[in-house]
Amino acid sequence: MEISSKYSPKDIETKWYKLWLDNKLFRSVPDNREPYTIVIPPPNVTGVLHMGHMLNNTIQDVLVRHARMVGKNACWVPGTDHASIATEAKVVAMLKEKGINKKDISRDEFLGYAWEWKEKYGGIILEQLKKLGCSCDWDRTRFTMELSLSESVIDVFIDLHNKGLIYRGSRMVNWDPAGKTAVSDEEVIYKEVDSKLYYIKYFVPNSDNYIMVATTRPETLLGDTAVCANPNDERYKKFIGKTVIVPIVNREVPVIFDEYVDAEFGTGVLKITPAHDINDYNLGIKHNVPAIDCFNEDGTMSDAAGFYIGMDRFAVRKQIAKDLAESGHLEKEEAIKNKVGYSERTDAVIEPRISKQWFVDMKKYMARNPEVLDSVMNDEINFYPPKLKNTYNHWITNIKDWCISRQLWWGQRIPAWYDEQGNTVVAKTHEEALEVYRKQFNNSTVQHLSQDEDVLDTWFSSWLWPISVFDGFKDPKNADINYYYPTNDLVTAPEIMFFWVARMIMSGYEYRGQKPFSNVYYTGIVRDKLRRKMSKSLGNSPDPLLMMDDYGADAVRMGSLLCSPAGNDILFDMSQVEQGRNFCNKIWNAYRLVMGWETTETATEYYKNYTSITQDWMESRLNKAIVEINEHFDKFRLSDALMAIYKLIWDDFCSWYLEMMKPPYGEPIYSEALVQVKLVFERLMQLLHPFMPFISEEIRHGLLGDSNSFINNTSWPTPADLKEVENDAAFELIALIRNKRNENGISPKLAAKVSISTNNLGVYKSFEGIIKKLSNVESLTFGKNDKGLKGLVGKDEVSIEYIGWEMKQVDNSELEKEIDYLTGFLKSVEAKLTNEKFMANAKPDLVEKELQKKADAESKIETLRKQLFS
RNA sequence: GGGAGCUUAGCUCAGCUGGUUCAGAGCAUCUGCCUUACAAGCAGAGGGUCACUGGUUCGAACCCAGUAGCUCCCA
Numbered sequence: 001m002e003i004s005s006k007y008s009p010k011d012i013e014t015k016w017y018k019l020w021l022d023n024k025l026f027r028s029v030p031d032n033r034e035p036y037t038i039v040i041p042p043p044n045v046t047g048v049l050h051m052g053h054m055l056n057n058t059i060q061d062v063l064v065r066h067a068r069m070v071g072k073n074a075c076w077v078p079g080t081d082h083a084s085i086a087t088e089a090k091v092v093a094m095l096k097e098k099g100i101n102k103k104d105i106s107r108d109e110f111l112g113y114a115w116e117w118k119e120k121y122g123g124i125i126l127e128q129l130k131k132l133g134c135s136c137d138w139d140r141t142r143f144t145m146e147l148s149l150s151e152s153v154i155d156v157f158i159d160l161h162n163k164g165l166i167y168r169g170s171r172m173v174n175w176d177p178a179g180k181t182a183v184s185d186e187e188v189i190y191k192e193v194d195s196k197l198y199y200i201k202y203f204v205p206n207s208d209n210y211i212m213v214a215t216t217r218p219e220t221l222l223g224d225t226a227v228c229a230n231p232n233d234e235r236y237k238k239f240i241g242k243t244v245i246v247p248i249v250n251r252e253v254p255v256i257f258d259e260y261v262d263a264e265f266g267t268g269v270l271k272i273t274p275a276h277d278i279n280d281y282n283l284g285i286k287h288n289v290p291a292i293d294c295f296n297e298d299g300t301m302s303d304a305a306g307f308y309i310g311m312d313r314f315a316v317r318k319q320i321a322k323d324l325a326e327s328g329h330l331e332k333e334e335a336i337k338n339k340v341g342y343s344e345r346t347d348a349v350i351e352p353r354i355s356k357q358w359f360v361d362m363k364k365y366m367a368r369n370p371e372v373l374d375s376v377m378n379d380e381i382n383f384y385p386p387k388l389k390n391t392y393n394h395w396i397t398n399i400k401d402w403c404i405s406r407q408l409w410w411g412q413r414i415p416a417w418y419d420e421q422g423n424t425v426v427a428k429t430h431e432e433a434l435e436v437y438r439k440q441f442n443n444s445t446v447q448h449l450s451q452d453e454d455v456l457d458t459w460f461s462s463w464l465w466p467i468s469v470f471d472g473f474k475d476p477k478n479a480d481i482n483y484y485y486p487t488n489d490l491v492t493a494p495e496i497m498f499f500w501v502a503r504m505i506m507s508g509y510e511y512r513g514q515k516p517f518s519n520v521y522y523t524g525i526v527r528d529k530l531r532r533k534m535s536k537s538l539g540n541s542p543d544p545l546l547m548m549d550d551y552g553a554d555a556v557r558m559g560s561l562l563c564s565p566a567g568n569d570i571l572f573d574m575s576q577v578e579q580g581r582n583f584c585n586k587i588w589n590a591y592r593l594v595m596g597w598e599t600t601e602t603a604t605e606y607y608k609n610y611t612s613i614t615q616d617w618m619e620s621r622l623n624k625a626i627v628e629i630n631e632h633f634d635k636f637r638l639s640d641a642l643m644a645i646y647k648l649i650w651d652d653f654c655s656w657y658l659e660m661m662k663p664p665y666g667e668p669i670y671s672e673a674l675v676q677v678k679l680v681f682e683r684l685m686q687l688l689h690p691f692m693p694f695i696s697e698e699i700r701h702g703l704l705g706d707s708n709s710f711i712n713n714t715s716w717p718t719p720a721d722l723k724e725v726e727n728d729a730a731f732e733l734i735a736l737i738r739n740k741r742n743e744n745g746i747s748p749k750l751a752a753k754v755s756i757s758t759n760n761l762g763v764y765k766s767f768e769g770i771i772k773k774l775s776n777v778e779s780l781t782f783g784k785n786d787k788g789l790k791g792l793v794g795k796d797e798v799s800i801e802y803i804g805w806e807m808k809q810v811d812n813s814e815l816e817k818e819i820d821y822l823t824g825f826l827k828s829v830e831a832k833l834t835n836e837k838f839m840a841n842a843k844p845d846l847v848e849k850e851l852q853k854k855a856d857a858e859s860k861i862e863t864l865r866k867q868l869f870s
Numbered sequence: 871g872g873g874a875g876c877u878u879a880g881c882u883c884a885g886c887u888g889g890u891u892c893a894g895a896g897c898a899u900c901u902g903c904c905u906u907a908c909a910a911g912c913a914g915a916g917g918g919u920c921a922c923u924g925g926u927u928c929g930a931a932c933c934c935a936g937u938a939g940c941u942c943c944c945a
Binding site for chain 1: 873874875876881882883884889890891895896897898901902903905906907908910911912913914915927928929942943944
C-alpha cells in the first residue's frame with residue numbers, strides 16, 4: 001500500500017483518541033503503585049479553548065503521560081468551575097433573547113434555565129481538550145456546582161464561620177455595574193486611559209470666594225459631603241472652619257484638612273465622596289462626614305443623587321460638565337492619563353461602592369495556618385520558576401480580607417439567615433437555622449428567617465478543588481483522597497497565583513493539615529509577536545481548534561511547548577506550529593522509508609561489517625539522550641526535553657543512522673538490520689509520546705504490525721549500560737568531504753578519493769564503509785598525499801581529490817587558520833601559567849588542566865607545522 | 871509611590887557552585903542542490919563589545935554598586 005509523503009493527522013488523531021477511551025487507558029483507581037496526581041485548574045464552564053488553555057493543558061498532559069510511562073499510577077482529574085458571573089451573564093443574555101427578563105422570574109426558575117444552559121454548553125471546553133489529546137480520567141470529571149461539591153462549599157463556609165474566620169461587614173467593594181455584583185481586588189484590571197480633569201468651583205456661601213477642585217469624576221459630586229485640603233497648604237488656610245456649596249445640588253459641606261491630600265496634584269483640593277472612593281471613604285470615617293450613595297447598582301444615578309436620576313454615570317459626566325459650564329462653575333477641562341479599574345469578567349468600569357459583604361478574615365486565617373507561607377518559602381512546595389516565590393511572599397504578608405459574596409443567583413447560596421431586625425445566624429438549612437436562632441435568642445418564637453440573597457464567589461469553590469474532587473470533605477478518609485492527596489503538580493498561569501495556588505494551599509492546610517501539591521509549574525502568558533496578551537477582544541488570538549484542524553494536535557502541542565520555559569511569556573507565532581508540523585512530516589517520512597524496504601536474509605559485505613557498529617553508535621546516542629531527557633523532566637524543563645528528542649530524531653536518527661542503515665536504491669535491507677532499526681524507532685516513539693501522542697502511537701502500531709498494546713502502557717525507555725562509540729573523527733571527515741564539495745561548487749555526484757595522514761587509523765577503518773557511503777568516496781587511503789584539497793580532522797591532515805574536478809592551486813588556508821587559532825590559544829594558557837597569582841590561587845586540578853591544555857596545543861601546532869612545510 | 875524580576879545572535883531562549891574546548895540551541899537569513907523517505911526536504915555557511923559605566927578578582931556573561939530601558943505585582 002502506498003503511504004502518502006505528507007502526514008495527515010486528522011483521521012489518525014480521531015481514531016486513536018477513540019481507541020484510548022474505549023480501552024480505558026486514562027482510568028486510574030488506587031492500587032499499589034506510586035500515585036501521580038494532577039487536578040486540572042478547572043476552566044470556566046462557559047469557556048472555549050484559547051491559547052492559554054492549550055499551553056497549560058498540553059503541559060499537564062505531557063507530565064501525566066510521562067508519569068504513566070515511568071510506572072506511576074497517574075491520575076489527571078478534569079472538570080470545570082461554575083463561573084458565577086460569566087455564566088450568569090450568559091444565561092441572562094440567553095433569556096433576553098427569549099424575551100424573558102431576569103427580574104420577572106423566580107430564583108428557582110432562573111437556576112433551572114442556568115442548569116439547562118450548563119448541560120447544553122458546559123461541556124464544550126472538555127470536548128476540546130480531548131481533541132488536544134488530553135489524557136484525563138474522564139470518569140472523574142467534576143463540576144464545582146454539582147451537589148456534593150456544593151455541599152462541601154457550604155459546610156466549609158459554616159465551619160469557617162464557626163471558627164470565627166468569616167464575618168459580614170460593611171466595606172467598600174469593587175462594584176461591577178454590568179455584572180451587578182461585587183468582585184474581588186484580584187478581578188479588577190487597571191488600565192491606563194485618556195481622561196479629563198475637570199476644574200470645578202465650590203463657592204463659599206454668600207460670597208464670591210471659592211475653592212477650586214480638580215476631579216476626573218464630576219458626576220460623583222452629587223455625593224460630595226466635604227472638600228479636603230492639605231493642612232500645610234498655605235493657599236487654603238483661610239478656609240479653616242468654613243463651608244462651601246456643592247454645585248448643582250447646592251449642598252453646604254465642610255472644608256476639612258488632611259495630610260493625605262497631595263498639594264501638588266490638581267488644585268491641591270480633593271472633593272470627598274465617601275460612598276464612591278475608597279480613599280474618600282477612609283477620610284469620611286476619619287473626619288466623620290456622611291456618605292451619600294448617588295448610584296444605583298447598574299451605574300445609573302440613584303434617587304439619593306437628587307439629579308439626573310436614572311441616567312447612566314458616563315452620560316451624566318458629559319451632561320454635568322455642560323451644566324457646570326453653563327452655571328459658571330466649570331473653570332476648565334484638562335486632558336490627563338490615569339488608571340481606571342475594569343471588571344475582569346464584564347470589562348465594565350468598576351464603581352467603588354459601600355455594601356454589606358461576607359469576608360474571610362485572612363489575618364486570622366494565616367495566623368492559624370503559618371504553613372501557607374512557610375511551605376512555599378522553604379520549598380516544601382516548589383515553585384517553577386522559583387523567582388515567583390517573592391511575589392507569593394509579598395502577597396501573603398500583605399494579605400487583605402477576602403470578599404466572598406457575590407450578588408448573583410448562579411452559585412452556592414450563602415447559608416446565612418436573618419430575622420426582620422437583621423440578626424444573623426449561619427446554618428445549613430432553614431430548620432437548623434431556626435434551631436440555632438432559638439437557642440441564641442432565648443427560645444424566640446420566630447417562625448421564619450430569610451436566607452441571604454447572595455452566593456459565594458466561584459473561587460470559594462475552586463480553592464477546595466484538590467480536596468473536593470476526591471470527596472475529601474464529605475468523606476475525609478475515603479480511599480481516593482488517602483491515595484491521591486496531596487497531589488503532585490499544579491500547572492497554571494502566574495496571574496492565577498492568588499486565586500488558586502495560594503488559596504488551595506490555604507484550604508489544604510486548614511482541612512487536611514497537608515499541602516495540596518508539591519510542585520507548581522507556572523506557564524507563561526501567551527502573547528502575540530507584539531507582546532500583546534492574546535485575547536478575544538483584541539482579536540489577535542488564533543482559534544486553537546482551527547489550528548488543530550489545519551496542522552494537527554501534535555503540531556500544535558509542539559508549537560506551544562517549544563518556546564515555553566516555565567514562567568516566561570510565550571510569544572506565539574505560527575512558525576512554531578509549522579515547525580511542529582514539519583517535524584511530524586519528517587517522522588512520517590522516516591516511517592515511510594522504513595516500511596518501504598524489502599528484506600533479505602543474506603547480509604551484504606556492508607551489512608556484515610557495519611550493522612553492529614551503526615547500531616552501537618545509535619544506541620549510545622539514544623542512551624545519552626534518555627539520560628538528558630530524564631534530567632529535563634526532573635527539572636520541569638519540558639521544552640528542553642522536547643528539543644532533545646527533536647534533535648535525537650531529526651539529526652541522529654534521520655540524518656545519520658537511517659542513512660547508514662539504508663540499503664542502496666532498489667536493494668533490500670538485511671533483515672537483522674531492519675529489526676534493529678524498528679527497535680530504535682519504537683523507542684524514539686516512546687520518548688516522543690508524552691509530547692506528541694498521536695503520531696507516536698500511529699507509527700509504533702505500524703512498526704509492530706497488528707498489536708493491541710498502546711504506548712501509554714509501555715515502560716519509559718531506560719538507558720542501557722553501553723560504552724560510548726567513538727566516531728567523532730569519522731563524522732567530521734564526512735562533513736569535511738561534503739563541505740569541500742560545497743565550498744568549491746563540486747557536484748555531490750562526483751566521487752572523491754581521500755587520503756588521511758593519521759596516527760589513529762582505527763576510527764577511520766572501523767567506519768570506512770560508512771564514510772564511503774555517506775560522502776560518496778571511492779577510495780580511502782592512509783598516508784600523505786600532496787594532491788587534492790586539504791583539510792583537517794583534529795590534527796589529521798586530509799587530502800581530497802574529486803574525480804573529474806581540477807584543482808587550481810594548493811590550498812593550505814585551513815591549516816594556517818588552525819595554527820593561528822592554536823597559537824593564540826596557547827598564548828592565553830601560557831599567560832595564566834606564568835601568572836604567579838594564578839598559580840598561587842587557582843585550585844591544583846585547574847592548574848593541572850591548564851598544563852594539559854598547553855601540552856595539547858603545543859603538540860597539535862607541531863604536527864600541523866610539519867604538515868604545512870613537508 | 872512601595873516591591874520583585876528581566877536585558878546574551880534578526881526572533882525566542884539555554885548558559886548549574888566565577889577558570890577559552892562557553893560564547894550555545896531552535897527558528898529565521900544566506901549559498902548550493904528537485905541526490906527517488908521527506909522542497910513541510912538535503913548539504914553547508916555567516917551572525918553576538920553577553921544593556922551601559924565603574925568595582926572586586928590572577929581571571930567576570932556569571933559577584934558588587936550605579937545608570938538606562940522593559941515587564942510584573944501592590945498602592
